Amino acid sequence: xxxxxxxxxxxxxxxxxxxxxxxxxxxxxxxxxxxxxxxxxxxxxxxxxxxxxxxxxxxxxxxxxxxxxxxxxxxxxxxxxxxxxxxxxxxxxxxxxxxxxxxxxxxxxxxxxxxxxxxxxxxxxxxxxxxxxxxxxxxxxxxxxxxxxxxxxxxxxxxxxxxxxxxxxxxxxxxxxxxxxxxxxxxxxxxxxxxxxxxxxxxxxxxxxxxxxxxxxxxxxxxxxxxxxxxxxxxxxxxxxxxxxxxxxxxxxxxxxxxxxxxxxxxxxxxxxxxxxxxxxxxxxxxxxxxxxxxxxxxxxxxxxxxxxxxxxxxxxxxxxxxxxxxxxxxxxxxxxxxxxxxxxxxxxxxxxxxxxxxxxxxxxxxxxxxxxxxxxxxxxxxxxxxxxxxxxxxxxxxxxxxxxxxxxxxxxxxxxxxxxxxxxxxxxxxxxxxxxxxxxxxxxxxxxxxxxxxxxxxxxxxxxxxxxxxxxxxxxxxxxxxxxxxxxxxx
RNA sequence: CGGGAAGUAGCGCAGGCCGGUAGCGCAUCUGGUUUGGGACCAGGGGGUCGCAGGUUCGAAUCCUGUCUUCCCGACCA
Numbered sequence: 001x002x003x004x005x006x007x008x009x010x011x012x013x014x015x016x017x018x019x020x021x022x023x024x025x026x027x028x029x030x031x032x033x034x035x036x037x038x039x040x041x042x043x044x045x046x047x048x049x050x051x052x053x054x055x056x057x058x059x060x061x062x063x064x065x066x067x068x069x070x071x072x073x074x075x076x077x078x079x080x081x082x083x084x085x086x087x088x089x090x091x092x093x094x095x096x097x098x099x100x101x102x103x104x105x106x107x108x109x110x111x112x113x114x115x116x117x118x119x120x121x122x123x124x125x126x127x128x129x130x131x132x133x134x135x136x137x138x139x140x141x142x143x144x145x146x147x148x149x150x151x152x153x154x155x156x157x158x159x160x161x162x163x164x165x166x167x168x169x170x171x172x173x174x175x176x177x178x179x180x181x182x183x184x185x186x187x188x189x190x191x192x193x194x195x196x197x198x199x200x201x202x203x204x205x206x207x208x209x210x211x212x213x214x215x216x217x218x219x220x221x222x223x224x225x226x227x228x229x230x231x232x233x234x235x236x237x238x239x240x241x242x243x244x245x246x247x248x249x250x251x252x253x254x255x256x257x258x259x260x261x262x263x264x265x266x267x268x269x270x271x272x273x274x275x276x277x278x279x280x281x282x283x284x285x286x287x288x289x290x291x292x293x294x295x296x297x298x299x300x301x302x303x304x305x306x307x308x309x310x311x312x313x314x315x316x317x318x319x320x321x322x323x324x325x326x327x328x329x330x331x332x333x334x335x336x337x338x339x340x341x342x343x344x345x346x347x348x349x350x351x352x353x354x355x356x357x358x359x360x361x362x363x364x365x366x367x368x369x370x371x372x373x374x375x376x377x378x379x380x381x382x383x384x385x386x387x388x389x390x391x392x393x394x395x396x397x398x399x400x401x402x403x404x405x406x407x408x409x410x411x412x413x414x415x416x417x418x419x420x421x422x423x424x425x426x427x428x429x430x431x432x433x434x435x436x437x438x439x440x441x442x443x444x445x446x447x448x449x450x451x452x453x454x455x456x457x458x459x460x461x462x463x464x465x466x467x468x469x470x471x472x473x474x475x476x477x478x479x480x481x482x483x484x485x486x487x488x489x490x491x492x
Numbered sequence: 493c494g495g496g497a498a499g500u501a502g503c504g505c506a507g508g509c510c511g512g513u514a515g516c517g518c519a520u521c522u523g524g525u526u527u528g529g530g531a532c533c534a535g536g537g538g539g540u541c542g543c544a545g546g547u548u549c550g551a552a553u554c555c556u557g558u559c560u561u562c563c564c565g566a567c568c569a
Contacts, residue, residue: 012563012564013563016562016563027561027562029560029561031560031561086567087567087568154568154569156567156568156569157493157565157566157567157568158563158564158565158566158567158568163569164568164569168569170569217569225569236569237569238569239569240569272569273569274569276569306527307527307528308526308527309526309527309528310526310527342527344527344530344531345526345527345529345530345531346527346528346529346530347527347528347529347530347531348529348530348531349529349530350528350529350530351529351530352530354529363528365527365528366528367528368528375528492569
């Protein structure tokens with residue numbers, strides 16, 4: 001019987017409790033690395049499968065590149081290398097040997113030093129563009145649309161389960177195009193894919209936008225992003241899509257023969273989302289009773305809990321009905337579990353499945369069978385209602401859709417309520433400290449001002465929203481002229 | 493890398509100041525009664541107290557060193 005920390009009491013602790021007690025992941029004995037447990041991994045698989053489908057529908061293919069990147073390749077694109085240099089794990093040796101001074105222990109064999117160090121990939125542009133050089137000769141080879149599902153390592157100072165771990169799972173798309181326009185189009189297209197996925201499957205509304213130069217991916221010309229709002233009013237960058245220009249093509253000398261027989265550098269994009277999305281999901285929808293998972297990606301959509309009593313015949317009737325119901329639901333493509341485990345009681349199960357965020361719970365007892373009904377509880381609102389057993393399957397399919405929609409609406413409403421305009425510095429600071437959330441404010445467009453605001457308030461420019469309304473105004477800090485508002489927030 | 497906390501049974505913790513050979517709750521196992529919101533009774537099992545030294549007749553406890561993890565900052569998806 002575990003009690004969860006409440007959101008109001010300690011939001012961070014609540015988040016940690018949910019991940020650990022909800023069975024999504026555990027800390028491991030490796031600093032900053034987590035073990036993703038079956039339930040968490042099932043969630044990731046559902047997300048991954050859907051994204052993978054969407055990538056393929058937009059013409060991409062999967063491939064796999066090495067986890068190690070020779071240092072000389074890694075440093076080829078200077079800005080990219082610089083950006084990641086301070087958080088890289090590096091392989092320097094390839095062999096251990098027994099310690100002559102300490103039986104049973106191993107030491108790194110100094111004789112097995114590598115000629116050239118290998119970088120454990122923090123991102124794969126380098127190794128991929130080094131490979132693309134051999135794949136691209138002509139405009140006929142373009143566009144090249146590749147995605148990879150992989151793990152990467154970033155040696156972060158401070159880690160948090162799912163939100164920032166030293167090793168994480170992600171996908172990284174790496175595409176090559178003949179023209180700048182086409183590459184930009186791809187960048188935006190994939191941003192849209194991400195936004196669609198988050199909104200339709202994760203029930204999480206996002207703001208699409210462009211990063212300021214300060215926040216741009218190392219080596220990119222432009223970084224597009226989707227930003228989501230968590231329940232504590234902080235922003236979370238949920239995905240990025242980069243227009244890389246010709247930076248990597250130049251660094252790795254990837255040219256193609258154009259139709260007019262001239263040699264040109266290839267245009268590139270890269271885009272990714274990671275297991276961080278699971279953190280976003282948890283922080284956006286869950287409550288003090290546990291996880292709340294959107295039906296479309298929940299590992300388990302419906303759980304049937306039988307309420308038995310001493311009456312063996314009644315037990316048989318309940319069991320039969322539950323089995324029938326289960327196969328009907330499965331036939332409709334709904335994932336369902338019948339929990340007839342006799343070692344724990346109904347009340348325990350109710351609490352457990354609430355903790356796990358299962359969207360719908362059906363309780364079935366002798367009383368229900370007699371009345372030809374079932375008690376249905378939805379996780380999002382915790383409402384309970386009696387449903388007739390006739391047509392229950394169809395109603396459950398509809399209920400799952402309703403829950404999906406409700407979660408989205410709720411998150412959208414929350415974001416709208418917590419998005420404000422600030423027109424002066426005092427107002428800006430007050431809103432930030434008082435309410436948090438997104439603040440739309442004028443900014444003079446300089447990195448210096450952005451840095452200063454960050455230092456003073458810890459708020460960063462999350463993005464310049466796409467299709468942003470143009471409006472004359474004055475920078476909240478400097479008073480210099482500005483043509484549009486940008487979105488500020490404190491962020492994860 | 494700075495600041496804080498913690499390592500004792502699977503999990504959560506007490507014991508430590510005042511040294512005497514380890515305890516509580518949950519979980520687990522056995523038997524039984526139960527089952528509409530985290531059941532109850534009875535019995536049982538499980539720990540070289542993070543690691544290495546030292547002090548002592550004797551160390552979870554005192555001393556020295558060391559490792560690790562977590563939390564808060566700076567860095568980042």
